[in-house]
Structure formats: structure tokens, C-alpha cells
Amino acid sequence: MSATTITHVAGTALPLPGDDVDTDRIIPARFLVSVTFEGLEKHVFADDRVARKGTASPHPFDEPAFEGASVLLVNRNFGCGSSREHAPQAIRRRGIRAVVGESFSEIFFGNSVAIGLPCVTASHEAVRALQEAVLRDPRLRVVVDLAKRSIRAGTISSPITLPDAVREVFLSGSWDATGLLLDRFDEVEAVAKKLPYVSGF
Amino acid sequence: QLFVGLHLVHEVTSPQAFDMIRARGGKVPFPGRTVATVDHIVPTDGSPRPFADAMAEEMLRALERNCREFGIRFFELGSEGQGIVHVIGPETGLTQPGMTIACGDSHTSTHGAFGALAFGIGTSQVRDVLASQTLAVEPLKVRRIEVGSALRRGVYSKDVILSILGLLGVKAGAGFAYEYGGAAVDAMSMDERMTLCNMSIEGGARAGYVNPDATTFEYLKGRPFAPKGEAWDRAVTWWSSFASDPGASYDDLVRMDGSTLEPMVTWGINPGQVAPVTGRVPKPGDVPADGRASILEALDYMGLEAGRTVAGIPVDVAFIGSCTNGRLTDLREAARVAKGRRVAKGVRALVVPGSNAVRKAAEREGLDEVFRGAGFDWREAGCSMCLAMNPDRLVGRETCASSSNRNFKGRQGSPTGRTLLMSPAMVAAAAIAGEVADVRAFLPEEQP
Ligand code: SF4
Numbered sequence: 001m002s003a004t005t006i007t008h009v010a011g012t013a014l015p016l017p018g019d020d021v022d023t024d025r026i027i028p029a030r031f032l033v034s035v036t037f038e039g040l041e042k043h044v045f046a047d048d049r050v051a052r053k054g055t056a057s058p059h060p061f062d063e064p065a066f067e068g069a070s071v072l073l074v075n076r077n078f079g080c081g082s083s084r085e086h087a088p089q090a091i092r093r094r095g096i097r098a099v100v101g102e103s104f105s106e107i108f109f110g111n112s113v114a115i116g117l118p119c120v121t122a123s124h125e126a127v128r129a130l131q132e133a134v135l136r137d138p139r140l141r142v143v144v145d146l147a148k149r150s151i152r153a154g155t156i157s158s159p160i161t162l163p164d165a166v167r168e169v170f171l172s173g174s175w176d177a178t179g180l181l182l183d184r185f186d187e188v189e190a191v192a193k194k195l196p197y198v199s200g201f
Numbered sequence: 202q203l204f205v206g207l208h209l210v211h212e213v214t215s216p217q218a219f220d221m222i223r224a225r226g227g228k229v230p231f232p233g234r235t236v237a238t239v240d241h242i243v244p245t246d247g248s249p250r251p252f253a254d255a256m257a258e259e260m261l262r263a264l265e266r267n268c269r270e271f272g273i274r275f276f277e278l279g280s281e282g283q284g285i286v287h288v289i290g291p292e293t294g295l296t297q298p299g300m301t302i303a304c305g306d307s308h309t310s311t312h313g314a315f316g317a318l319a320f321g322i323g324t325s326q327v328r329d330v331l332a333s334q335t336l337a338v339e340p341l342k343v344r345r346i347e348v349g350s351a352l353r354r355g356v357y358s359k360d361v362i363l364s365i366l367g368l369l370g371v372k373a374g375a376g377f378a379y380e381y382g383g384a385a386v387d388a389m390s391m392d393e394r395m396t397l398c399n400m401s402i403e404g405g406a407r408a409g410y411v412n413p414d415a416t417t418f419e420y421l422k423g424r425p426f427a428p429k430g431e432a433w434d435r436a437v438t439w440w441s442s443f444a445s446d447p448g449a450s451y452d453d454l455v456r457m458d459g460s461t462l463e464p465m466v467t468w469g470i471n472p473g474q475v476a477p478v479t480g481r482v483p484k485p486g487d488v489p490a491d492g493r494a495s496i497l498e499a500l501d502y503m504g505l506e507a508g509r510t511v512a513g514i515p516v517d518v519a520f521i522g523s524c525t526n527g528r529l530t531d532l533r534e535a536a537r538v539a540k541g542r543r544v545a546k547g548v549r550a551l552v553v554p555g556s557n558a559v560r561k562a563a564e565r566e567g568l569d570e571v572f573r574g575a576g577f578d579w580r581e582a583g584c585s586m587c588l589a590m591n592p593d594r595l596v597g598r599e600t601c602a603s604s605s606n607r608n609f610k611g612r613q614g615s616p617t618g619r620t621l622l623m624s625p626a627m628v629a630a631a632a633i634a635g636e637v638a639d640v641r642a643f644l645p646e647e648q649p
Pocket residue numbers: 240241285286287306308523524525583584587588605606
């Protein structure tokens with residue numbers, strides 16, 4: 001992958017309230033019947049969107065006011081369930097460039113990092129305040145600043161957390177996870193030779 | 202950076218990874234340490250290739266091509282070794298204690314039942330494992346969950362894990378591996394331990410495991426990929442060294458009394474929303490204010506009245522199978538309930554063995570006849586209605602009693618379909634009663 005650094009993400013935001021949003025909801029399984037990730041953006045939250053179509057409260061991804069948003073605001077345990085990388089792929093291909101939440105499922109978090117979609121956490125209060133501020137003013141400009149470890153929007157400013165190693169990956173643009181792992185391939189071969197189930201018991 | 206001893210691959214999360222390897226002109230340095238099968242998209246009604254679903258056919262072709270190109274062993278459709286990836290790994294003896302195991306599938310935690318460290322990974326990491334045979338993993342904390350005293354009649358390891366999820370919730374596992382132990386776990390068969398570890402991910406844990414012991418070794422002995430002869434003895438010595446010391450210290454310890462557990466049923470839209478079959482669906486007023494919204498959302502989606510009894514919830518479909526409960530002992534227990542009885546009128550019931558080997562073994566015991574005789578559909582191996590990427594799906598708002606692992610909204614193929622998770626024996630009871638029913642009423646008084 002390209003060595004693009006991500007120091008911050010700025011743009012409008014899309015609030016998606018709710019805990020335990022699972023990957024089956026982010027991208028229902030029937031859309032995984034494919035050999036590529038292409039076109040997944042069309043189906044992000046497909047079933048939830050259909051369920052709320054034509055109601056008084058359409059799904060945030062169908063609200064014209066939030067169109068073009070680049071920051072997704074979520075709550076606790078976002079992305080739980082299946083390991084499908086299709087979930088962050090669908091979100092990223094939809095134009096989202098950073099996800100801010102109270103907490104994330106670990107596999108979803110790892111998958112997102114792997115495809116260059118930063119997921120950062122902020123306090124319950126901060127996330128709620130941001131969601132409400134964006135609901136009031138969908139054009140509000142939100143800045144997720146990985147370098148300064150903060151999120152700012154209008155009068156709101158709050159610290160964000162993400163693991164140092166992950167932050168480093170984004171700041172330095174060292175995307176090539178495969179390459180990094182291969183750097184120490186000599187050692188890998190040595191370890192393999194010592195393992196009885198590789199070399200024979 | 203961990204060496205991955207066994208990398209399992211299926212058709213859904215791998216094609217993009219192989220494409221990425223090709224794009225970088227890469228190789229797969231340890232093709233012998235990766236094994237592939239096809240499970241998610243298999244139409245389990247035995248329809249011949251090419252599949253009716255052209256895209257599903259293309260996925261299978263892609264996997265066949267990728268395995269050929271990179272020299273990876275592939276358990277093809279219809280072969281003895283084919284089945285759900287988390288069923289065939291153990292039953293072929295590929296899964297062994299002390300290994301690090303990875304698979305592009307969250308339920309890889311299943312393999313922890315053997316005392317292996319097993320992770321679910323995403324497609325980019327599948328690429329990394331193919332290319333380097335390693336994974337970057339953050340160290341995990343360990344929470345030991347000790348289940349003391351034996352389980353009672355009609356209570357299975359599925360009920361234990363559902364109870365754990367009910368107790369700890371679906372987020373508490375973040376940053377942890379779950380170690381299961383205690384008298385109830387010691388007494389479990391490998392099939393049951395796999396059920397337990399399988400759903401660790403539902404608790405938010407990255408992995409789950411049981412320390413290897415005599416039961417583990419007994420299970421592995423004689424399996425196709427298990428060591429033989431003198432090597433076997435050396436292997437057992439090595440494997441034994443992976444068990445935690447009796448006095449080991451843990452980051453957290455949770456104790457449960459196995460003898461007080463009851464058959465469990467989920468009533469909501471995540472696996473932590475669960476109650477005993479003798480209990481009631483909660484009322485939002487029962488819990489602190491910040492938990493009410495999720496209960497209301499769940500009850501609304503499920504169409505259940507707050508405070509109603511769990512027993513008696515009507516079901517339209519009954520599904521026995523999946524990597525959680527599609528193994529031989531699961532089918533045996535369900536067959537005990539089904540034997541000599543009939544599926545209720547209007548209920549669609551299907552049994553989908555976890556692998557071809559399970560199917561054949563069950564047929565040798567005549568379980569297929571028991572199920573067919575009771576009005577169940579007897580299918581070919583695959584994931585089937587666990588996530589409904591194949592033609593087995595719920596229709597509209599149907600409610601399904603299911604032995605699988607996830608009751609998320611829309612999980613079983615219909616955007617408005619509803620799932621009640623329970624043990625396979627409980628699913629059989631629900632199929633016969635046409636509603637959620639206590640399996641203990643279907644079992645003889647004393648278990649042999
Ligand atoms: S049975 Fe269900 S959970 Fe298990 S691998 Fe298949 S789809 Fe995933």
C-alpha cells in the first residue's frame with residue numbers, strides 16, 4: 001500500500017447512536033457473496049436503512065444533511081461480531097475517513113487500521129456531546145487530530161485515545177504490514193524449525 | 202509477532218487476500234501450514250455444481266484456483282474432509298495443543314478447546330499470514346472462568362456459555378483471553394469444550410481456551426493429522442507443557458456453579474440478552490436507566506412483550522447445526538429428543554451437520570433416520586442458516602430456534618428475521634413443541 005500519512009481527518013460528521021452495532025448490520029452477509037470488496041459502499045447498513053426508509057427518522061446514512069461526512073460518531077462496542085473486513089471496507093468506501101466511538105470490537109479495530117481507517121475512542125460524554133452538536137448543525141466541521149490526540153468541533157474539544165503503535169502507523173504512513181512482518185523473516189524460519197509440529201515430533 | 206502454526210482459509214474472507222498477494226508478486230512461504238475448505242456458501246440441499254448462485258460459484262472457483270496456484274491443501278466440496286472450517290480443523294487432527302491458529306473468521310476461538318491460541322482475523326491479516334506465516338498480536342490478559350460442579354440433566358456447554366454471556370455481557374472480554382476450567386469443564390467432551398470456546402468472541406474476548414488434558418489427547422489420538430507411534434508420546438509430553446500451572450495467577454477470575462445452571466434461551470438481539478427457559482423476558486424497568494434503550498430496541502425487534510415467559514415463545518423454523526453446535530455429540534443429544542416424536546405442524550426444521558465426516562458418522566448411527574422420521578430435513582455439511590449466505594434463509598419475520606451463535610438483527614438471512622439461540626437439544630424440543638419448551642420434559646428422568 002502507499003505510504004500516505006494520516007495526521008488528522010477533517011470534515012463533517014455523521015452520528016450513528018447505539019451500542020453493540022454488529023458487523024452483520026454494517027454489511028449483511030448476503031453482500032459478502034463476492035470475490036472483491038468493490039461496490040460494498042452501496043450496501044453499508046443496507047437492512048437498517050431499508051427498515052427506516054420512509055419513516056420519520058430515516059437512517060443517518062440516508063439523511064441528505066449528513067451526505068459527504070468523513071467522520072463517523074458511534075458509541076460502545078462498535079463493530080462486534082463477525083471478523084468480516086467487508087465492514088470497515090464498506091464504511092471507508094462510503095467516504096468515511098475516521099471513526100470516533102466510546103469503544104470498538106477488537107477485530108473491527110484491527111481490520112480498520114489495516115485498511116487505513118483510524119478508529120479512536122473518546123469519553124462517553126464527549127461522544128454524546130459531539131453527536132448532539134452534529135445533530136443540531138450537520139455542517140459542523142469536525143477535526144480528528146491523531147497528531148495532537150484530540151477531537152475538535154465548534155466549542156467542543158476533547159482528548160482521544162488510540163494505541164501508540166497504531167498512531168505511529170498512521171503518522172508515519174508505514175502501511176505495509178506485510179512488509180513489516182517480512183522484515184524479520186529469517187527469525188520466522190528459525191522459529192518454525194524449532195516447532196515440533198513443523199519439523200516433526 | 203507470532204508464528205502461525207495453522208492457518209485455515211475459507212471462501213468468503215480469502216479471495217481478496219490472495220489477490221493482494223498476487224498484486225505484490227508475493228509468495229506463500231509455508232503453503233503446508235495453510236489448509237482451505239468451503240463452508241459458508243454451500244447450498245446444503247446437495248445441488249450439483251455449478252451452483253445456482255453464479256457469484257457463489259465464482260467464489261468457490263477462486264478458492265480452488267488460489268489453492269492450486271499456491272500449493273495449499275483444499276478439502277473440496279463433497280470430500281470427507283470438507284465442512285465448516287472450525288469443525289474440520291479439530292476432527293482431522295490439524296488443530297493441536299500449543300499451536301497458534303489463525304483464520305479469517307471470528308469463531309476461530311473454537312480451536313482454543315485444544316489448548317491452542319486461536320484468533321479470528323480480517324482479510325488484510327489473512328494476506329499477512331499467507332505472506333509471512335506470522336501475525337502481530339498485542340499481549341492479552343487472561344480471565345479464568347471456573348465452572349464448578351457438574352451440569353444437570355438437559356444442561357449443556359451451550360447453556361454454560363450463554364450463562365457466561367448473560368453474566369458478563371458482550372463487551373467485557375475486550376483485551377482478554379478467556380480460560381475455561383473447573384469441574385464442569387474438566388468433565389466435558391471435546392465437542393462440548395469447542396462449543397464453549399466458540400462463543401468466547403460473543404463475549405468480546407479475542408480468544409478462549411481450555412487447558413489440554415487426557416480428554417484432549419484421547420480425542421486427537423488416531424486422527425489423520427495427529428502424530429503417530431513414538432512421535433505421539435513425544436507430542437503428548439510437549440502438549441502437556443502448555444497447561445496453566447494449578448497455582449497460576451490470572452488478571453481476573455470469575456466463578457460459577459455448574460449445578461445451578463439451567464437451559465438458556467436468548468430473547469434479544471445480542472447473545473448476552475439471555476434468560477433461563479424457566480424465566481421471563483426482562484422488563485425495561487428492571488434495569489438501570491442506561492440499559493433500558495437496548496432492551497426496548499430488542500423487545501421491539503423481537504416482537505416480545507416485556508415480562509413474558511421464555512417458554513412458549515412461538516417458533517417457525519428450527520435450525521440445528523453451525524460451528525457452535527454441528528458436531529456429532531450435538532446431533533446425538535438433539536436426536537434423543539426428536540426420537541419417536543414429530544416436528545410441530547407449520548414448523549420448518551433442518552439439521553445441517555458441521556462436516557461431511559460428522560454427517561457420515563451420524564448416518565452410521567442412524568441419526569439421519571431419527572431426524573427424518575421426526576420430520577426434520579437432513580442436509581449436507583455447511584454453515585447454512587447460521588448466517589444464510591447460502592439459500593437457507595429465514596423469510597420475513599419468521600422466528601428461528603437456532604443452535605448457532607449469533608442472534609443479531611437479520612443474521613439468518615431475512616432483514617426482519619428473529620433468532621432464539623439455545624442448545625441443539627433445546628432446538629429439537631422447540632421444533633416438536635412449536636414453541637420454546639424446556640428440554641428436560643423431553644428427556645428421561647435420569648441420564649445414563
Ligand atoms: S457456522 Fe456460522 S459462525 Fe460458524 S463459521 Fe459458519 S457462518 Fe461462521
